[in-house]
Amino acid sequence: MPIDAAKATAAEPRSAEISWDHKDIQLYHLGIGAGSCQGKHSPATDPDELRYTLESRLHVLPSFATVAGAGMGVVGGLSAPGIDVELAAVLHGGQTITLHRPIPVRGRATSTSRVAAVYDKGKAAILVLRSEAADEDGPLWTSDAQIFVRGEGGFGGERGPSVRVEQPEREPDKTVERAVREDQALLYRLSGDWNPLHADPEFAGLAGFDRPILHGLCSYGMTLKAVVDTLLDGNVTRVRSYSTRFAGVVFPGETLRIRMWQQDSSKVQVSVTAVERDDAPVLADTVVETS
Template sequence: MPIDVEKLLSYPIPEVRQSLTRQQTAFYALSVGVGCEPLDERQLRFVDYRRDLQALPSMALVLGHPGFWLGDPQSGVDPKSVVHGEQAITLHADLPVEGDVIGKTEIVGLVDKGEGQGALLYTRKHIHAVDDGRLLASTLSTTFLRGGGGFGGDNTPQGRAHVTPDTAPDFSIDLPTRPEQALYYRMNGDDNPLHADPAVAKAAGFTQPILHGLCTFGVVCHALIRTLGRYDPTSLRSMALRFSSPVLPGETLRSEIWRDGSFRARVVERDALVVSNGLATFA
């Protein structure tokens, strides 16, 4: 069934004020697999909150996060139809490891793919520091709403996907995920049952709960920081990608990276492309 456009566009997405702690910053990094090599001092800087802690840039995705608001019946959307399509972040300042932040999320576009087809929902979040109001980061999400088209809206998608080079990648980095990783990641504020409840996952057409797309984003961000940023998180200025297919918790992600910041990722065990059209920029 088509989405209820009036409900969706008028839905009051909550503004979220978050008191970020050093433990939460460390937990986020752990939830996307940083620390998988516990003897690597470079990784410990992101997960040992008693040290000179650093924030992984992809943490911008969970700061001031409004939660799975599309799961509310008042959103006008069938929650089982929701699939994360694309994600981008832009860093305007170094992310804090503690302190108060505010996340403001708004709908910035809705595309009708046609009757019986899907719809594309674009949402943007701005994250500000409470103490001085400075803009820390912006995120842009594209959500595919399966079967939600046919409401008579604009049918022109926003933006254009980055095309990765047709040459062999310059770097290839394998990073593991854990069987219980989705259960950890959802504690960052994304409690969509698709990532925890086998019955909900089966009803959505999956064999088991799948890893959050934003968790996959964090794993790939780690690979980029490791490869092109030399573990300096302040060097990353932006990162954008398209989710091609889901990752199952416990699978290994191979990030294939070019020197110009282009990247993609695949699951090693199935040789399945899961992230495409990626581009990261560094200072």
Template sequence: MPLSYDTIKHWQFDDLRHTYTQKDTMLYALGIGLGEDPLAAQQLRYVYEGDLHAFPTMSVVLGYPGFWMRDPRAGIDWVRLVHGEQRLTLHAPVPAEGTVLARSRITHVIDKGADKGALVIAERTLHDEAGKHLATLAQTTFCRGDGGFSKGKEGDKAGKSDTPPPALPAVPDRAPDRQLSLHVSPRAALIYRLSADMNPLHADPEVARKAGFERPILHGLCTYGMAARAIVEAWADGDASRLTQLDVRFSAPVYPGETLAFDMWQEGDQIRYTARSVERNVVTLNCGVAQVKKR
């Protein structure tokens, strides 16, 4: 059964209540590499209960609706899915522990063409129990095997397809204003998966080889969290509460044990950024956009 625009666009998600503890908050922070320096007070606040704060990109693992695209009713070739982009707007600090209410909906179903795949954009909002809006997330999934759904059979009326949202901007064509490198722990994927995606692709070498990788790969959202670390360290003096936006396009997978080099540019009130695997000289994150509040 091919992808159906109406089925996907009107997919019904249950509201989710997600209760998490201080241990969950610390585990997420450890998964993106915080706490490697036990004397760095700005990192210790995310991994130690003495003055615990939630690192803001933990939003991406709260209220996740599950792997709904694997449902046969979706008509999606889920084996060929790729996480294309992630966007995040932070409206208020995420508590170090508590309960959030998550609401998800599909905002765009885009046909790129029969041989070019399709894009499905899911939006998720997070509120605390008092109703305060904490975060808005948008995840773009690239459905590589599902393009052409809007064309119909020969002689049929063309089906529906949404207009894509504005594209993330390319980074400036000049030397970066700031640069920073972060080491990816060899155990990063094994730790991060305990907070989120338990896909064996990130743990089992045999599964990774069958998927075409030389060894297990890092979660894209773990790389994303490391990008937030780089932005916060380079532009916010280590204070993650100043981060209000983080958008990016995923370009290539990262292997645990590699080094990520972040190039960053200031463009008006935005920070543009990329990430590159130093060992393979491969761009892994591109078209990054971040915003940091001034003091």
């Protein structure tokens, strides 16, 4: 069997030194649509956007943690002992980031990754790949990626938790739309996710899609940016954690409809859909915990 759950979860954690500077931050922000000023009658040099694109004013959107060090936590997890899967069978099922303190514009840290759990969903397996980053001042973030591997279930393991967040029955407090550029996946992949599913039509066909799809983590970053800019006064340091379930794909050229509910002073609930496909689900069970 390609996945040996016991071997994978018992393996020693892998550690790697990672580093980043303003160019990595700017590239990531551009990859999730910063500078486009969507929905505004203003240029890309709008002061609100320069916080994401100009090195002298730069702050770091917390979802950058998913690509810091070129996403070595996920890459390492898929090559961990006991894990041998076909890349075409792999989809990102969900993502959670917990921030221990704000991410600096320039940093060097040790990233420690391991397979935290393997769940048996019958027709598929779920790998929980955990990476923790810390620098000389202490912990920076913890990232849990839930990786869906088609055809690898049925080995008799635990099904794992099934956490669903009920969508509020009232109207959203805010709704914004964000266009996905046709070239956005090509730009986003330069931050380290080189999966050809997002660029190569032939490979996308092998995975069951008629064309390349957008990275789930790109939608994830676009959504967090919309929440920060719309409900958190542009203050990235207010984000404490951010979790989602990837409920459907996005194709470059589509538009994300992002609905937000301010549940209390410390929680924003979010739903994301694809406008052009009759609000087909994109992100579900999405919560941003704030200070």
